[in-house]
Amino acid sequence: MQRLSDFPKALFFISYAVLWLSTKIGASLHKWWGWREEGEGGDFHIVLTAALTLLGLIIGFSFSMAIGRYDQRKNYEAIEANVISTEYDRADLLESADAERTQDLLKKYLAQRVLFYTVHNAGELEQVGRQTAQLQQQMWSIVEAAATAKPSPVKTLVSAGMNEVLDSAGYTQAAWWNRIPVPAWSLMAIIAVCSNVLIGYGFDRKRSFLLAVLPFVLSVAFLLIAEIDSPRGGLIQVGPENLISLSQALSAR
Numbered sequence: 001m002q003r004l005s006d007f008p009k010a011l012f013f014i015s016y017a018v019l020w021l022s023t024k025i026g027a028s029l030h031k032w033w034g035w036r037e038e039g040e041g042g043d044f045h046i047v048l049t050a051a052l053t054l055l056g057l058i059i060g061f062s063f064s065m066a067i068g069r070y071d072q073r074k075n076y077e078a079i080e081a082n083v084i085s086t087e088y089d090r091a092d093l094l095e096s097a098d099a100e101r102t103q104d105l106l107k108k109y110l111a112q113r114v115l116f117y118t119v120h121n122a123g124e125l126e127q128v129g130r131q132t133a134q135l136q137q138q139m140w141s142i143v144e145a146a147a148t149a150k151p152s153p154v155k156t157l158v159s160a161g162m163n164e165v166l167d168s169a170g171y172t173q174a175a176w177w178n179r180i181p182v183p184a185w186s187l188m189a190i191i192a193v194c195s196n197v198l199i200g201y202g203f204d205r206k207r208s209f210l211l212a213v214l215p216f217v218l219s220v221a222f223l224l225i226a227e228i229d230s231p232r233g234g235l236i237q238v239g240p241e242n243l244i245s246l247s248q249a250l251s252a253r
Helices: 008-033 042-093 096-118 122-149 153-177 182-202 205-229 241-251
Strands: none
Touching: 008 182, 008 205, 042 096, 042 153, 042 182, 042 205, 042 241, 096 122, 096 153, 096 241, 122 153, 182 205
């Protein structure tokens, strides 16, 4: 299920429009209920400072969450390439016919794993998922049959390696689903809107053009967080460098 953070550029423009409008609302409220005498508004500045401080903390926390999830996706991509490479070598321990079939399926499986990272169309992703599941079933059937026909420590090792290959795909998928929760985005948006209303309420009317600065800065911050947090929607994405490198190495054999 897609959400607004999957489209970082759209999030930037929508955030800027909403936050800029919030400052205008705050400025309008000041005209109706603003302080009338000089020196008033001391308590207001305390509230404004507290709101902006809380907003900064929430943005920093959300950015940290996005970075952690991005690093997790990168780590699982490297792990997946490593376990596929290891299992490809272990497949040589099987009988020649089984070894050849397993290695051929692993090459096809590797190509599907590369597509998992590079394809963005939902329909194509579903097809990649189906083909990946079929290849997983075929590879497991081969090593399972070999291990049960003539059990041995060597074949157990091959089976364990194939299990790691299958598990790594599941861990990768879980990491791609692990996103900043929608309630966290909602909380950040609410605090940002309230802060901009307060900014507009207490701003110097002679410098009203500066009201656009904070909405722009906050929108850039939201854009960066969404870029890092969205696995497929932004420019900052985890590429299958290790998987592609492995594919090239196996093709050269």
